Amino acid sequence: MRELLILVKRHMYVYFADKGNIVFTCLSSIIVVMLYAFFIFDTQVDSLVAAMAGTDRTEAVTFVCTWFLAGQITLIIFGATFNAMAIFIDDMKYNGSDVQIFPLSKVKIIVSYCIQAVLIALLFGIGSLIIGTLLIWWQQGYLIPASSLFAAVGVIILGTIFSAILAMFIVTFMKTAKAFSSVQIVLNTLMGFLIGMYIPIGTLPDFMQKIIFWNPYMSMSVWLRELLAGEQFQQLFDKAPSAQQDQLAVFYGLRAESFDALWSTSDLALFIASITVIIFAFLLVSFAKKRYTR
Known part of the structure; x- marks a missing residue:
């Protein structure tokens, strides 16, 4: 266990030693937020207010902010893990020998x-x-409930x-950092479209919705939206x-649906966990067939 922790610490040091990489990782997230705010945000709020007569614009803005935050966190998780x-x-x-000096099995590596x-x-993810x-609290005066925030940390x-x-599974098929970067x-x-981050998932063709809902990142995004934007959603469409609330929840990606059945929170958790176990099993098989150095 001590060797494993030392190796993890070594990986962390290598990652944070590249300050430019960290800066551009943060900058890319900021750019996404700015592009959404300048080109999509007002249009989405206006369409929401127009569709629901009597809707308070402030509530609509708060809902869209919390809705977007869930998608942004999902995208950040994806980008950060792949970047790391x-x-x-x-x-x-280049540095295979650095890793090989540790008396660890392939699984532990x-x-x-x-x-x-x-x-x-x-x-x-948690920082975001x-x-x-x-x-959102500063701009809109709305504070997401603490219970939802703690649950969101669990989802993250x-x-x-x-x-x-x-x-890790994908990277085992890459021979160079340049190929992996591409x-x-x-x-x-x-991914921004595959998790319904920029536009509601319900605006896409029906066949695409059915495919996208089987994307584990979409399940993660749905779960986070339900936690972070669920309260505002209820206020808007109370x-x-x-039946219409369920349809709207699916439209905005707060609920997942397949075979005309809505997914529960337990379904989302089981789906993500199952896919994780399956991919990890394939990863072990793939890694067992490869050498440490290439």
Whole structure:
């Protein structure tokens, strides 16, 4: 265990030694927020106010802010875990001997990189949750309930574990950091749409919605939206019939639906956990067939 912790500490040191990488990681998140605020935010609020007669604009703004925050946290978790895993490629190509000096099995070496990615993603994910919550409180005077925030931290922990294992699985097929970076850019561009972050998922064609709801990152985003934006959603649509509320919840990505059935929180947790276990099993098989150095 001591060797494992030392190896994790070593990975963390290597990651944070690259200050430029950290700056650009934070900057990319800020740019996404600014682009959304300048080009999409007002349009979405206006359409929400127009669709629901008598809707208070302040409540609509607060809902959209909390709704967007959930998607932003999901995207940050994805980006942070994949970005952190680039260390593995450099180690296997250039610094394999640094890792091999530790008397650890292949499984523990995998776990060390995954733990490093989880810790980094937790730092960015929980940090974004805190900053976003405080900004919404400052701008809108609305404070997300403490119970929802604590539950959101639990979702972030589960989501980072899944994302780290997925990133580790994908990185085993990459031979260079440049190739992995290209894959990450493509996935990061698509992910904003695959989790319904920029526009409500209900605006997409029906067949795309059915596919996207099986994306574990979408499940994570749905869960976070239900926690962070659920209270504002109820205030906005409290006068709507129950059946219509369910439809609107699916439309805005606060509930997941498949085969005409709504997913519960337990369903979301079980789905993410199951996919995590399956990918980890494939990861062990894939890593067992590879050498430490390439």
